[in-house]
Amino acid sequence: MAALGQVIRSEWTKIRSVRSTVWTLGIAAVLTIALGMLICLLTNHDFQSMPARERLSFDATNISFSGMGLGQLAMIVFGVLVVSNEYSTGMIRASLAAVPQRGTFLFCKLLVATALVFVVGLATSFAAFFAGQAMLGDLRAHLGDPGVLRAVFGGGLYMTLIALFSMAVAVMLRSPMLSLGILMPFFFLISNILGNVSATRKVGRYLPDQAGSKIMQVVTPANSDVPYGPWGGLGIMIAWTVLALLGGYVLLKRRDA
Numbered sequence: 001m002a003a004l005g006q007v008i009r010s011e012w013t014k015i016r017s018v019r020s021t022v023w024t025l026g027i028a029a030v031l032t033i034a035l036g037m038l039i040c041l042l043t044n045h046d047f048q049s050m051p052a053r054e055r056l057s058f059d060a061t062n063i064s065f066s067g068m069g070l071g072q073l074a075m076i077v078f079g080v081l082v083v084s085n086e087y088s089t090g091m092i093r094a095s096l097a098a099v100p101q102r103g104t105f106l107f108c109k110l111l112v113a114t115a116l117v118f119v120v121g122l123a124t125s126f127a128a129f130f131a132g133q134a135m136l137g138d139l140r141a142h143l144g145d146p147g148v149l150r151a152v153f154g155g156g157l158y159m160t161l162i163a164l165f166s167m168a169v170a171v172m173l174r175s176p177m178l179s180l181g182i183l184m185p186f187f188f189l190i191s192n193i194l195g196n197v198s199a200t201r202k203v204g205r206y207l208p209d210q211a212g213s214k215i216m217q218v219v220t221p222a223n224s225d226v227p228y229g230p231w232g233g234l235g236i237m238i239a240w241t242v243l244a245l246l247g248g249y250v251l252l253k254r255r256d257a
Helices: 002-017 019-049 052-056 068-089 091-098 102-139 148-173 176-196 208-216 230-254
Strands: none
Touching: 002 019, 002 102, 019 068, 019 102, 068 091, 068 102, 068 148, 068 176, 068 208, 091 102, 102 148, 102 230, 148 176, 148 208, 148 230, 176 208, 208 230
16 A cells, blocks of 8 residues: 555656646636636626527527536546657656566556546536636526536546546557647547538447537426436546556556557
8 A cells, every 4th residue: 555655656757747747637627717718708698599409498608618628628638648648758667667566667657647636627517617607697507406416527527537548548558749730630620520411410429528518408408318317427427437447457467568
């Protein structure tokens, strides 16, 4: 246990000593909150001109997380940098020499990074909710309303899983440029195309971001035919993350540094 504690402290030192990783988390929070506030303000102004169907299915809670798309971009960058910085600088050789048990090394690195992301993600989610509701005025939801607390807490879980999935991919690929070159198009291009084209919509709904984002919904969109609910969607995202982590662990065990 003492050795495990030393590895955890070492990983914490690595993360907080690299300014880019700390700044990335700050950017994720600012983007998520600021963009969410702006969209809530615009929605409040234009609500009466919206089609009746959209007004009936209006989700005051979920719209507070409209900035989550840009926020998750920063979380992806954070997850990749936490892992791949050691490979790009060559520090991974020293790290694995100091901690030969690769499973222990990976567990401690992911534990520290995930705990940090969860704290930041949860704080960001609550801040985005309260700031967004302030912009919505009479349209606002309240934390005690049915499903709202689950959605706000789920926002923090969603950001955490995005970062953890990105860490797992970075463990497999080792290169920051390659990892970002795959993750960015996957989440911001491929997922959107598959989710919005009628021929592929049934496939896109099972991608990690689309499934996981359901946890932040309180009101089901009109004419939605998604076959799972908020927790089911989060479960799909967790399954993707676990598979990626297993892949990263296997490759870390089998490859040279």
